[in-house]
Amino acid sequence: DAVSSVEKIDTITSTSQEGLSTVTIQFTQDADIDVALQDVQRKVNGILSSLPDNIETPAVSKMSMEDMPVLLLGATSDMKDTGFYQLTNDLIKPQLSKEAGVGQITIFGGLPRQINVNLDAQKLRACALSALEILQTIQSANVEYPTGTVKDKDLQYTVRLAGKFATVDDIRNLVVSRAKDGGEIKLSDIAEIEDGQEDYNTIVRVNGRKTIGLMIQKQSDANAVEVCQGIEEELRVLEAKYRNIHLHFTEAFNTSTYTVDSANAVKEDLMLAVLLVAGVMLLFLHSLRNAVIVMIAIPTSLISSFIGMWAFDFSLNLITLLALSLVIGILVDDAIVVLENIYRHLERGKDKRQAALDGRNEIGFTALSITMVDIVVYLPLSIVSGLIGGILREFSIVIVISTLMSLFVSFTVTPLLASRFGKLEELSRHTWMGRFGLWFERQYQQFTTDYLKLLKMSLAHPGRVLLTAAILFVLALSLIPTGFIGAEFMAQTDQGQLQIELELPPGTKIEDTSRITQDVEKYLSHFPEVATIFSAAGVSGRNSVATNSATLYVSLVDREKRMRSTSQIAKMVQADLARIPGLRPHVSQSSNGSAPVQIAISGPTWHAVSQTADRVLQIVSRIPGTGDVRLSSEIGQPEMQVQMDRAKMPTLGLNVANVGQTLQVALAGDTTCQFRDSDGTDYNIQVRLDQFDRSNTDDLGNLTVKNDSGQLIPLNQFTIITSGLGPTQIERRDRMYAIVLSSQAYGRAGGDIGSDITKALAKETFPAGISFDPVGNLKNQAQSFASLGLALLAAIIFVYLIMAALYDSFIYPFSVLFSIPLAIIGALLALALTQNSLAVFSIMGIIMQIGLVSKNAILLVDFTNRARENGYGVKEALLEAGRQRLRPILMTTLTMILGMLPLALSSSASSEFKKGLGWALIGGLTCSMLMTLVVVPVVYTQVDRIREYFAAVGQKLLQKSKSPLMK
Structure with missing residues (x-):
């Protein structure tokens, strides 16, 4: 709501799930993103005081299509998990970040070091302590801040309170309370303090071996190919530097590979086009001399076009190379028209110089006109807005520059060469070229005669x-x-890439998800087309982190080395994995996992949107060409709902905030405290109940909350605890509740499927306020x-x-x-x-x-x-x-x-x-x-x-x- 008043907003979407909420603002093309970023930051700062006290400060950042990941790496070594993670985070990541053009590097997988304070629920009750109380005690004992200054005769000294824990034993020996007999109750008496590691929330593997993933994004103005090349060179340096631990990097996907291959393919197309055009020239002009006069227009125009591209700050990328390859046939147009007219004047008996002048002057205005007609077509394309605007602008301007250069060449270079080297060729039966030319001319004359007969009949x-x-x-x-x-x-x-998202029933443990993921990896490894398999159990393409999901990035061998296309393999994998009980696979060909067909279902209430989405899912599933139809949010996440008796709570000396904070610390844990090692590195201190006390839902009611009088009140005295199902996530679009339906397109174009969906929905009746929008x-x-x-x-x-x-x-x-x-x-x-x-x-x-x-x-x-x-x-x-x-x-x-x-x-x-x-x-x-x-x-x-x-x-x-x- 706060940011909705910012100017030039196109769409606002938000996704909320347990512990995380993301708001995405898409602006119109004419918006200044830097100014918009400042406006959004001001709006967010204005409502900070109204947000809950225990949340992290909202982070505001900008992103664009140019900021998409360009490289996904898997790092492996012989080191232990926590040590290798620290090496990756503290040394490898900073080293890669120094490369020119590198933006953000995200690490996932691996096990960071963490000091775990696992509280024993029974001992807490015996000592009349609560989990929230223990956390507050640890926080107050782990502080460090300047307290002022003192002066002696010569110097002034800053006084700093060094209250941070220096060793793990300092945490163990922390006195948290006093027993009734006056004895000390140390933290180690009621909890197990472990110098260990974070819980597994993602398990990452590359080709079956555990790894640490690094997702590398480039800066907006950086060239993806150059960034990836620089990273690859640095990876070789790092592998040599850490060869003692057998450090190795595996590329899961590299967007620059496809870009380079595409650019090289266009270059080949361009050269082949030049040869074909040269063949046509030779066929019609019957003379290598005359063909060369026309063909000179191609390199001359192209070289001149490079100057224009430099002026517009264009590079030789896929789009500009495509434009140059398309324009090859156009570059000789004006030269053909001018040269053909010059030869008409030569046939009248004029000398070469006069024929060149008269021929060019006679046809000059017509040549200028047809070139102007060709150019004005690209003016509207060059100013098209939207997502394709940038592509069309480069494409159009390059063609316009090349066409203008070809006109200039046909008015200058072509007449010049014709006046020096042009001559009427006399075809002789004594040479093979002459015989072929005479045969061609006979065929051409016959074609001309037949054409004129047809034209007379038509008139x-x-x-x-x-x-x-x-x-x-x-x-x-x-x-x-x-x-x-x-x-x-x-x-x-x-592109030779598959993204496979595996979705298990909500609530599935990360260990079970990892096991299923390994089975899928083994299945994929039997495909001869598969080169690399990168898997991340606990990572969802939609939810970011979810223990019941896994995402696999599969790289295929070059298309020349495989018999089946990526689309065929994707369809086969989707069908095979769908047979596994309890597993919902989602296979796509793009590295971002987006489906070609997406419809947003919006409405005023979550209940109405959810019910409508279920109906629409059934309708869309019956439309030909759809497959892997799913909703972005579904009811099915198992949850324990704690309903408080608000009338009873004040009599017990309790408030909602205190209850909520106690439950959060006990179950989810708190990592706001940090432990600083001797080398200056900070590690989280995780405070929560131990695994045993969090493994049985029946024990939830026995959790205790300390009231204003210091008494421990069991949860079951003032709450009703029920089990149920909740949404996996809650989405909003433009301040309305929304669910996005997505589908793959098999055997049909996505636009046709979208049209059929619109027609099918128009025949149905839905609750008031429900709307359907393509996304x-x-x-x-x-x-x-x-x-x-x-x-x-x-x-x-x-x-x-x-x-x-x-x-x-x-x-x-x-x-x-x-x-x-x-x-x-x-x-x-x-x-x-x-x-x-x-x-x-x-x-x-x-x-x-x-x-x-x-x-x-x-x-x-x-x-x-x-x-x-x-x-x-x-x-x-x-x-x-x-x-x-x-x-x-x-x-x-x-x-x-x-x-x-x-x-x-x-x-x-x-x-x-x-x-x-x-x-x-x-x-x-x-x-x-x-x-x-x-x-x-x-x-x-x-x-x-x-x-x-x-x-x-x-x-x-x-x-x-x-x-x-x-x-």
Whole structure:
């Protein structure tokens, strides 16, 4: 409630469980997190006085996606548990923290040293003492603080009270009370004082051997790859330094490995794209000389693009490399158009210099226009907000820079090289290249003849052509609602990682959880694809710490070395583990364990939310494609409920606070006191009842509480103790009680499952005030799709405005824009045939092709307009435009298609999300190339008729306005 008034909050969620409550505040994208952190800290400080006295001061920290763990390590050695934990905490952790870019390092597992004061309940009663009284005595005897100063003639001295325990025997010999006969009652008389270790709350193993886990997070502005490389180098130094204890580190997961593999895969795609584009150039130009003139645009533009990337402070990461690999086919577009026009002038008999000048000048404005059309498409993408905003900004700006550089090269370098080295090639039958070139030209001429026949037929029957195009467009769009094309936020990538959460019945002891976890480890070790198994019994992916849960991180071998995908293995493991009685496994492919389908169920009361969640769980479990459906909080945690008789308590001299504190010390224990060893290290002093007195629920009523008069009152005199079941945790979202339902997606896109859930819930009736909201990937998908939809609309508007300026007409641009739905037909058909879903990157591909396919239409319309200015009729001009522009259209489109083919066919790391982008572009460009050559000329004739009609109407109105009657 206190922090809800902070500005620019998107969502507030809280999770409360025994001994811990976490409040997470998610801010809007435009919020200044540093300012927000200060505001939240002030709000928290303002309510500290109203919080219980015995809680720790709330810690406020900021986090982002950049702060996620990048490395999980397991450390093993031959040392004893407590000594190895101390070595890890005091020496290894600080050493690793010194590495550049390292943020927080969290240690879990291992056994820290602890001084255990195990109280004997019977002896406490015999001495008329309570657990709370013993704790207070220890606290008051273990203090150290300055008491003032004294001066002599020369110096001033600070007086410090050294009241801290110096040895464990000091604790044992502490006098806690006096017996009736006046004798001393020492702490050792009523308790066992043990220089031991903390209780097992997590048991961590790596490949079956007990270990200490280290979770390493990077700083927000640090590079994950560089941080992991620095840590790996330091690990080798530490292993060499402590080889006498056989110190060894095992990586459970390393996010940089996937990043590096993905980047290397994109580099390979880029090089393959260059080779394919070079092949197209050689095929159409029949000359290595001419192909080189065009291909020079690629390295020249790329090198120039690096300067622009440096200016924007971009690095060569996965996104920028992906943009550069996609732009390979685009970089030669302008050079092809310019060079092809230069050769047209060479064929007219002009010398190379004049042909280069005239060819560039003639086509220059058109080349500038098609480049501007390509660029404006990326402007909306570069300003998209939300989770994907940063990704799209880098991606878009890199493509814009590269495209501008290619235009500059085509206006300067390409004409220069053509004027020096360009010449008309005469194909000879005496060389293999000449024979192949002549054969290709015959095929091309035949293709041109057939195309012109088809174009004439289409111009004679425009209605049929437009109706066919409209039907195809409607059928393509219908692929989405009919389920042939799924929808999801991001395509699931195969990172070779599994996260398995094991959930046993609430209340299960940590020892039993560890035993089941070991059995699961043995089962997993039989998979040939498994490389490393890291397990943490007592750690839950949702609850942080829970004795009935365990989390396993499973690393698989490289995808080239395994026959099955991560998804297939995950599904198999989920099915096998689900057969174990009493075990609820949750297997996911992501290292953070998040499910692709998540729905938040919110309401005004916990009872209503809990009952509704149980109903929704049954509904969702019946929806096809769902699996491992679960709730974030469930009733089932065994608990002993102590109900106090408030009317009776004052007569007994008791109050709620005193009773609660006594029970907490006796059962949970208290570690607020610390023991300082001779080396200056502080260790917790744990005060509580011994294990025997905490092992029987029937003994709970015999616990005693000391009243105001010093009498011990048994708990059963003023309370009723019952056993029952409570929630595992209590959640709130935006100040409402909430439970999150999550599900894995098997065989279907997560977005489609989310849509089916929404439809199914709409048919049901729920209590008043209950609401359902998508969270996680479903929420990200909704926000991203909305942003990309606006970007798509803005891109079309920008293209139209440029066309209107180019043609000085508001009507002719529609003949160009008609190529966009033709491209969408191909994009959707390609996604359906290749079984790719409609995700962020595939939608990006659809937006990208708006500019790319408009280029071909511009080439046709621009040439048609110039032909008409030279006296051609409309149909004759369109036929001539088709004949003259067929070759550059085929060349530019094929270079783009083949340039993107490596991405679409890739099976390397990160190929899953690249495939959707690649196939959307390839399908759109292919369909647009084939249909634009026919449909755009037909649309042009209809647009021209509309223009003539309005011109005639306008002329009549003008004549009427000049008639004598009007005067």
